[in-house]
Amino acid sequence: MRVCPSDATREVNFDGLVGPTHNYSGLAHGNIASASHRGLVSNPREAALQGLAKMKALHDAGFAQGVLPPQPRPAIEMLDRLGFTGTPSEKLTAAWAADPAIVRAISSAAAMWTANAATITPSFDASDRRVHFTAANLQSSFHRAIEAPTTAAALAAIFADESRFAHHPALPATPAFSDEGAANHTRLCATYDGPGVHLFVYGRDGLDRGHAEPAASKRFTARQTLEASQAVARQHGLTGEQCVFARQSAAAIDAGVFHNDVIAVGNGPVLLYHETAFADEDTVLAELREKMGAFGAALIPVRVNRDAVSLADAVATYLFNSQLLTRPDGSMILIVPAECERNPEVAAELDRIVADPANPIAEYRAYDVKQSMDNGGGPACLRLRVVLTAAERAAMNPGVLFDDALHAKLVDWVKRHYRDRLAIADLADPSLLNETRTALDELTGLLRLGSIYAFQQR
Template identity: 55%
Template sequence: MQHYEVNFDGLVGPTHNYAGLSFGNVASLSNAKSTSSPKSAAKQGLQKMKALQEMGLVQGVLAPQERPDIYALRRLGFHGSDTDVLAAAAKEAPAIFRACCSASSMWTANAATVSPSADTANGKVHFTPANLTNKFHRSLEPETTGRILRAMFANARYFEHHRHLPDNEHFGDEGAANHTRFCNEYGFAGVELFVYGRHAFDDSKPAPSRYPARQTYEASTAVARLHGLSDDNVVYLQQNPAVIDKGVFHNDVIAVGNQNVMFYHQEAFIDQQRAFAELETKLGGSMHFIEVPSDVVSVEDAVSTYLFNTQLVTLKPGHMVIIAPTECQENARVAAYLEHLVQQNTPIKEVRFFDVKQSMRNGGGPACLRLRVALNDQELDAVNPHCILTDGLFERLNKWVDKHYRDELSTDDLADPQLLEESRTALDELTQIMHLGSVYPFQRD
């Protein structure tokens, strides 16, 4: 039986915009209200997907959310036709309106936490959509995310879906952005590392003071219970509050792992010696810990280039590649470190750079754009095949983008009722291309 780690990248939606909604995300805030290019963003994402497919990896596609979210605006008291709702919300509550237009679902590392069948008690692949309670604009996503995931992974023999955790900050869950699975080979039982920012029920524990800790310890333990994980294959580790306060809003901004490699910044965690010893023991002593010293790459450089918000993929046994944004290449200190890294005796042998500037400017790098799902060949065969990238699907999605996406979009354009109509037309066609059924609220009315 063969085993794979499939990256399901988020397809950038037709209303991709820079609303600057994410307090604690430096890149998002610094580019607030800039003019975006939905068409370029979608094509950059598709090009990265195609490049990974051409490397021999299995690559999937995850559909975006419907935006503007008319249904959320109606729940908040805006009435009348869709045009009336857009106009009133944009005029009377512009900040709320921009939040309901967020492009954030493109970062599918926040879509869910996934546990492979080799780790779970019932031998199924488990999915729990993230509730994303820390940010209003992201808290609108879980219901639709759950429907999309169930349409992609529909076979109950192999896949089990859970509802997102309660919508409360005590159980703030940011999905795979704070979860990394380690294993010696994808088909073998692994160890799942849950990284959290604070304890919700214990104020005596360390916590950041400037920016919010979005993931709680209590949420991480709840997901582990839902997925039927045992103490033998779970480790919990707290993110360093000081780096959260420097703009490290998720663990995947300061660390990335793949198979038996942990690539992380010196300042990433607290109590890491205990956690790393647990990882080493539970994985059988085969871990590679690669620490980047602060005096070589500062936290600020790591955040601005998203050195750790890179994908770490395996092309063949013992040969891993870092998929990095071009910002890493353009920063002299980060570029020099990466050049040095691939010359060392570690499984990381290459770095390949990709232009994902439309995503980077909105606060997400290559790792934000993908949800990792480890599957065996039977499970892969059970996945909706229209969500797996092929040459045909790549061509069809590019034509779909050319047909429906605008070249430029300003925040003022978000109130244009024609944009809502364009977006719904595009998404309705996308669900037919990807055979998803009626996953969007406008299709279910």
């Protein structure tokens, strides 16, 4: 079964391939799952194979699937900037001796959560009719702020045709323009090949305008700023009529909703969200209805009430960090973490949603991505959504498009190169650095990406 004909416009989900240094360092402030598993021993091989199994299942169901490569970790070039000298192994050893926290940060495999990689605007919404990309600066945390250059290089290698694809620089890496990518962006539309309204969700103002902000989060710092969302919209040439800027509720942020995709997910005209997602729910829905209506689309809100699923359970199970996908008949399927089935309240709410004829969500399926979940990211974190026409797909690098042959190659590659056990202390092992570089050097050949990594260019 195919979701749509091969010559049609399709949404391609590009999943991040989990990297060989997948570990539980607990680096993500505000991410409760990450913090609660800090210090545990991880299994990088299992993590990568779980991700590949999800990709394979969705590919087999007829959904368009792509792969984004891991980033080189440990990020030795960062140690150069921090004053460490010598060979790569010597710098790694010296950094661990000086401050293990530095090595933990430069060894993070968090780039696997490609929902944070960039924000994408399809060509149907851009005035120049090109697909627009802005790599996220991720400046709110050191371990993620180092990702942007490699993210941009990978996206440029995949989407290289300048007549069809436009790449913008990451926003200034300052608190005022803190940008966390597509995890805080949702495009709502009647059909993929028609105009859409872009919902940008932010947690705080970045610049002081001389007036009091609404109630701010107290436990955790909001990551996305209004100014960042507005700047990305300007880069992509989006007009005010195409955008809605919505503020997250402070209560959600303090409960562990570090990105909007932990509390809401949209696809086509459907917005599935928890009632605590937005600071002003009524205004957000009214503006979406008005602006979608101008394009001939009708918003279908699917609200989950807090008396059905508590905010704590929504975060613990990552109910909303799920993939909402359109099937050939126009109905939708929700791809949820296996944790959702194990929570009675969440499972009951999922049953209610799929039984409700007022929305097109007709089925849900649970997948085991426990290694990613324990580190703070569910199915939706693992993928970057890119709407592409047939001509745009033909113009991109075909080596990253998922099929049975690539799946077999990647499974073999993972089994040959990945460890099945990684403790935090293992990050100081110079042999892990060499293993990772050997693996990624081979991977760029498998994906036909060329030398996108700094270590390959020396």
